Amino acid sequence: MTRCIWVLVFLLMTGTASSQVLNNQAQSNTIDYGQPQQYRIGGIEFTGIKFLDPTALTGITGLKIGDEITVPGEDISRAIQKLWDQGLLGDVDVYVTRIEGNQIFLNFDLKERPRLSRFEFNGINKSQQDALREKINLIRGKVVTDAVLNQTRNIIRKYYAEKSFLNAKINIVQRPDSLLPNSVVLNINIDRGDKVKISEIIFEGNEAFADKKLRRQLKKTKEKRFYKIFTSSKFQRSEYENDKQLLLDFYNSEGYRDAIIVSDTVYNTSEDRLGIRITLDEGNRYYYRNITWNGNYLYEDDYLTRVLGINKGDVYNKQELDKRLNYNPAGIDVSALYQNDGYLFFNIDPVEVTVEGDSIDIEMRVSEGPQATISKVTVTGNTKTSDHVVLREIRTLPGQKYSREDLIRSRNELANLGYFDPETIGLNPMPNPEEGTVDINYTVSERPNDQISLSGGWGGPIGAVGTVGLTLNNFSTRKLFKLSEWRPLPSGDGQRLNLNVQANGRYYQSYSFSFTEPWLGGRKRNSLTASVFKTIRRDPRADVDSRLNVDGAALAGP
Incomplete structure (x- = not known):
């Protein structure tokens, strides 16, 4: 068998595969690049690698033993490009180690990236x-x-x-x-260089509002001025994008529903200063003309219009319209009118039926739907507080009609307990339109609310007085004798335990203990408080030890 070494060197320059052929002229067989020939791959090997897997590399090339390839041709070039595309290699050379009949044996000599x-x-x-x-x-x-x-x-x-x-x-x-x-x-x-601050904000195309008023709408994007001591003028791209939306929201709230930012440019005014130019197209200012209702049967048109609180001639404000239809923190809204009476599946869609000049006619398309009954109420997230303590504060009970007002009131009651983070209390109605019911899930997140107090003061002739107090706001007597429930103390039933000690050595001592059960009997808010106290006083000026003991107990009911 004639053993010959033909060397095909494929050099990859600037991320693009190129090739150069080096032939051993001493061998009798050469590769004629003018006449490509078909070969069958007899073997593939990889050299120069330490960490990469040869089997995986073979798969990446797309070549395998037994494949027919054309030399010269695109098959090996594509294999090199695939290896290069992985980003793992700094260089790839391909050699033809030998040719036996129509079989060709390839060696990929690789240089791994560090x-x-x-x-x-x-x-x-x-x-x-x-x-x-x-x-x-x-x-x-x-x-x-x-x-x-x-x-x-x-x-x-x-x-x-x-x-x-x-x-x-x-x-x-x-x-x-x-x-x-x-x-x-x-x-x-x-x-990092110096902070870049905003030297100027310029508006173009604005006629309805002055530049000064528009700059006030940008909450986080402010100009650098010597008299603005407490105002940040840093430029932050994300805050700037948010402020551009606030600018459009302002225009929309003033009736300019078609206002757009045509272009905006951020440019350097110096090495550490930049300017902003915002070009606006304000469009026309619009007003409400006719508001009609369609699909409402429970309430008359005039009553719904009074609840809506928008009159003919008012400035068109889509955000305000949506608030008065769906959720108005300052008062009643149309959606609350229905949902407080059980109409959870109520829906309203305001449609602009006519836009004429500067006037807009709105048709309120109402779908009242059936009343919903509460099927199941659950609470999740209360890892410390017992379920019954949470559920007794909830106003939405199974079997009752759904009420958004009761849902919000329940959230407020849970927040007032002090056991949960009020910012994370979740209200999750899960409606079932087919059955006309709704399941309600409340999600809460426990937060610590026990208190330890340490203080000191001056007690007149007896001198300094120290005070130590412990208040457990979510105590549980029910778990008192269950050691597995001590974490580190028994808690979760909403009871209040208070211990307080004041002392000045032997001359003054005061001990107090109080316990409160806020729901005596578990059915109503009947609060029962029991307290015990003991006080010892000695006169430090008397030659003879004279002591006054004051013992007491108190019981306060609902």
Whole structure:
């Protein structure tokens, strides 16, 4: 068998596969690039790799033993490109090790990209380093590719841009790690520069409102002025985008429903200052003309119009209209009128039926639906407080008609307990239109509300007096003798236990204990409080020890 070594070297330059052929002229067989030939792959091997799996690499190339390929041709070029696209390799050379008849044997000589050993920050303090370590996705052993480096730069640049350092410079230097083969240390050099502040905000195209009034609508985007001591003028892209929407919301609330921002430009006025130019198209100002109702049977048109509170000639305001139809914190709304009477499936759709000049006619299309009955009430999230303590505060009971007012009142009652975070109390009606029922789930999040107090004062002739107090606001006597329920004390039944001690050595001592059951009997809000106290006083000026003991007990009912 004639053994020949034909070398095909495919060099990848600037991310594009190109090829150069080196033939051993001493061999009798050469590859004629003017006449491509068909070969069957007899073997594929990979050299130069330490961490990559040859089987996985073979799959990436798309080639396998037994495949027919054309040499020269696109088959090997495509294989090289597929390997290159993985971003794991710094160089790929392909050699034809031998040809036996119509079989060709290939060797892919690869150079792996280095892997990350560790990374270090330079130019910033420790708190900023810790914050960036949580954001960037650099893990030891990860292949250091151009994409990884670019992603790291972008994350750092975004981090500083959010803090108004828009001119931050990030330079990442790779340094070989002498302790680990094919590994690098990344030195991330950061120069955040100065904060960029807003020097001017200019509006164009506005006629209805002055620039000064429009600038006030931008809540977080403010100009730098010497007299605005407590006003931040930092530029933050995310806040700026939100403020642009607030600007349009303002126009909409004033009747300019077609107002748009035609263009906006952020430009540099100096190295650490920038300006903003916003071009507006205000459009026309619109007013309500006729408001009609369709589909309502329970309430007359005039009554619904009075509840809506919008009259002919009022400035058109879609946000205000939606608030008065669906949820009005300042008073009754049309949706509440129905839902407080059980009509959970009520729906209303305001439709602009006519737009003429500066006037708009609205048709309120109403679907009242059937009344809903409460089927099941559940509570989740109360890991400490017992279910019955939560449920006794709830006004929405199974079998009753659904009422949005009772639902909101129940949330307020739960918040007033003090056992839960009022910001996270959730109301989740789960309607079943087919059966005309609704299940209600309340979600709560426990928060600590027990109190420990330490204080001191001056007690006249007896001197300093110290006070220690302990108040348990969610105590449970029912769990008192169940050691498994002590976490660290028995709790969850809404009872109140108070212990208080005041003392000045031997001259003054006061002990008090009180216990409150807010729901005596468990059916109504009948509160029972029992208290016991003891006081000991001695006169420090008397030669003879004279002591006064005061013992007492009190019982207060509903």
